[in-house]
Amino acid sequence: xxxxxxxxxxxNSFYCSCERVFDPRLEGVPVVVLSNNDGCAIARxxxxxxxxxxxxxxxxxxxxxxxxxxxxxxxxxxxxxxxMSARVNETLARFSPEIEVxxxxxxxxxxxxxxxxxxxxYAQEIRAMVRRWTGIPTCVGLGRSKVLAKAANRxxxxxxxxxxxxxxTDQALxxxxxxxxxxxxxxxxxxxxxxxxxxxxxxTAAALRDIDNRRARQILTVVGGRIVQELRGVSCLPLELVAxxxxxxxxxxxxxxxxxxxxxxxxxxxxxxxxxxEKLREHGLVAGVMQLFMHTSRFNxxxxxxxxxxxxxxxxxxxxxxxxxxxxxxxxxxxxxxxxFVKAGVLLTDLVPAAAAPRPLFGxxxxxxxxxLMAAIDDINRRFGRDTVAPAGAGLACGWRPRAEHRSRRYxxxxxxxxxxx
DNA sequence: TCTGGGGTCCTAGGACCC
DNA sequence: TCTGGGGTCCTAGGACCC
Numbered sequence: 001x002x003x004x005x006x007x008x009x010x011x012n013s014f015y016c017s018c019e020r021v022f023d024p025r026l027e028g029v030p031v032v033v034l035s036n037n038d039g040c041a042i043a044r045x046x047x048x049x050x051x052x053x054x055x056x057x058x059x060x061x062x063x064x065x066x067x068x069x070x071x072x073x074x075x076x077x078x079x080x081x082x083x084m085s086a087r088v089n090e091t092l093a094r095f096s097p098e099i100e101v102x103x104x105x106x107x108x109x110x111x112x113x114x115x116x117x118x119x120x121x122y123a124q125e126i127r128a129m130v131r132r133w134t135g136i137p138t139c140v141g142l143g144r145s146k147v148l149a150k151a152a153n154r155x156x157x158x159x160x161x162x163x164x165x166x167x168x169t170d171q172a173l174x175x176x177x178x179x180x181x182x183x184x185x186x187x188x189x190x191x192x193x194x195x196x197x198x199x200x201x202x203x204t205a206a207a208l209r210d211i212d213n214r215r216a217r218q219i220l221t222v223v224g225g226r227i228v229q230e231l232r233g234v235s236c237l238p239l240e241l242v243a244x245x246x247x248x249x250x251x252x253x254x255x256x257x258x259x260x261x262x263x264x265x266x267x268x269x270x271x272x273x274x275x276x277x278e279k280l281r282e283h284g285l286v287a288g289v290m291q292l293f294m295h296t297s298r299f300n301x302x303x304x305x306x307x308x309x310x311x312x313x314x315x316x317x318x319x320x321x322x323x324x325x326x327x328x329x330x331x332x333x334x335x336x337x338x339x340x341f342v343k344a345g346v347l348l349t350d351l352v353p354a355a356a357a358p359r360p361l362f363g364x365x366x367x368x369x370x371x372x373l374m375a376a377i378d379d380i381n382r383r384f385g386r387d388t389v390a391p392a393g394a395g396l397a398c399g400w401r402p403r404a405e406h407r408s409r410r411y412x413x414x415x416x417x418x419x420x421x422x
Numbered sequence: 423t424c425t426g427g428g429g430t431c432c433t434a435g436g437a438c439c440c
Numbered sequence: 441t442c443t444g445g446g447g448t449c450c451t452a453g454g455a456c457c458c
Contacts, residue, residue: 035426042426042458060424076426103429103458190456221432223456250428257423299425345427403424 004235005169007109007123008141008149009092009130011085012157014105015043018084019074021135022411022419030071034059037254037402038075075404081105083412087134095126100239108146110239123165142167143174146237147230150187151177151205178206178231188227193220205231245351246283251276252345255400258297259341265294266328270394272346273327277320278381280348281374286316286357288350290323292330297342305341307334316350316357319370320377323348324391385414 011017015033020026030047034040041048041057051069053062059073066073085104093099098110115122123140130138141153148168155177156166168174184194186205196219202208208216209231216228229236251272259265269292280287293308309330317323327346377389409417 037424037426039424039426056425058425063424106458188456192455221455223432244430247430248428252427254426297425343426347428402426 003112003144003233005111005115005119006143006146006149006235006239007096007111007119007126008102008143008146008153009088009107009109009126009138010141010153010157011088011105012137012139013043013045014085014136015074015076015081016045016048017136018077018081019072019408020045021084022080022408026072030069031074032062032066032071033074033076034406035076036404037256038405039254042076073406075407077408077410079410079413080408084134084136088130088136088138091130091133092126094129095122098239098241100241101243108149108239111142119169120165120167123167124163127164137164139164140166142169144169144233145230145235146239147187147227148174148233151181151185154181154185174233175206178209179204181205183208186227186231188223189220193224196220245353246285247349247351249276249279249283249285249287249348249351250345251279252293252343252347253402254343255341256403257399258302259294259344259400260339262332262335262337264398264400265335265341265344266331267393267398268344268400269294269327269331269346270324270391272344273323274320274390274394276346276348277318277323277374278378280318280351281378284354285351286318286354287323287348288313288316288352289348290326290330291347291349292327292334292345293347294331294334294341294344296339302340303338305336305339307336309334315360315364316352317365317370318354319365319374321373321391322365322370324394 016031019031019033030051031045032041032048032053033043035042038059040059041053041055041062044053048071051065051071053065065071081104089099089101089107092107092109096109096111100108102108111119111122119142123142127138127140130136139153139156141149141151141156143149143152152166152168156162156164168177181204183189183197183203183205184191186208189197197208200219202211208228211228213225213228217225226236253272259268289310289312291308291310295306296302296304298304311326311330313326380389381387411417411419
């Protein structure tokens with residue numbers, strides 16, 4: 001059977017590999033990149049995985065291991081990873097115009113037409129060029145559907161004898177690989193679905209492929225029905241060549257230490273609203289609804305408290321000053337004295353393109369004036385660094401700031417942090 | 423002492439309307 | 441004694457992804 005051919009190209013231990021590109025001394029040693037606030041391990045090199053460090057392990061629990069084995073630890077540096085990701089995708093686009101940038105470290109290519117000859121050799125070319133031009137090592141999975149390309153990629157990553165490329169268009173190999181993949185490892189099957197499937201005696205990807213459609217939908221809803229089709233090589237998840245308009249925009253953070261004062265919380269959400277406004281303007285969107293939340297830790301014996309509100313804005317906006325005003329007033333309404341809050345956030349929804357936003361019949365914002373002011377602020381912050389200009393209280397280094405004690409330099413996006421060749 | 427952040431999609435259930 | 445049914449919209453919550 002022939003048909004569609006998808007490739008999934010995935011950066012190996014992507015964040016760690018980005019760090020290695022700019023510091024060759026990290027080659028061959030265990031490296032870990034931590035989540036925001038230096039909370040958990042979210043990327044590990046094979047050397048770090050071999051030490052037993054798991055995805056999502058809290059940093060304070062692996063600190064002993066890190067010290068004993070000389071693991072190199074980094075705070076996450078999204079400016080660097082985002083820029084490296086863009087370079088990888090520019091390279092990939094030379095191999096197929098049909099590319100879906102699925103996440104910061106994964107892209108699907110549609111290779112259905114135009115590669116002629118040997119798909120595995122073509123995939124090896126892709127890997128070699130990405131490595132040469134960006135320094136990032138990758139693996140490539142080939143399959144007749146996105147779910148199969150995902151499975152192939154995973155197999156290539158965990159089986160070095162495949163030399164970084166696994167092609168599941170071959171039926172014998174496909175049957176063998178799907179029979180060996182636990183159902184929980186199939187793309188789209190999370191812990192809850194996996195439990196349901198196991199309860200029905202379905203434990204492998206091959207077993208899931210072989211159940212009938214009605215049963216699949218019964219156990220897993222319509223989502224599962226599509227996964228089963230894809231496992232059979234029937235492509236029903238199309239490549240998304242243009243990113244759909246964003247539905248929401250969130251800025252949320254864990255604090256470097258608990259927040260117990262309203263004034264401090266108000267400054268924090270003002271900072272979140274400021275960043276959210278920047279993100280809206282980067283995408284040319286305005287928001288119609290703001291949601292706010294804050295909560296205490298669920299990992300200790302502090303009295304639990306979770307407080308939230310939702311504000312419908314009279315007129316959709318991307319104006320930082322308005323957003324900050326709503327955030328400060330909202331947080332005053334939901335504030336509760338006597339609790340130790342460890343996290344809060346601002347979510348903007350009901351997003352529409354700024355040009356398409358309805359205007360109120362009377363009054364309303366002075367859009368032109370607001371746009372000029374925001375453009376000026378964004379320009380200054382682009383040139384001189386984020387938070388050079390920020391609303392009062394929203395930009396200063398404060399006690400609640402998340403920790404980032406191991407951040408590498410923003411080698412590629414800041415002149416003052418460029419790598420230096422000696 | 424110390425446990426991430428930012429998304430999407432689907433479903434169930436209530437409100438509302440005719 | 442006897443109290444509809446079906447459609448739509450909205451929201452909250454759950455599931456998934458990286």
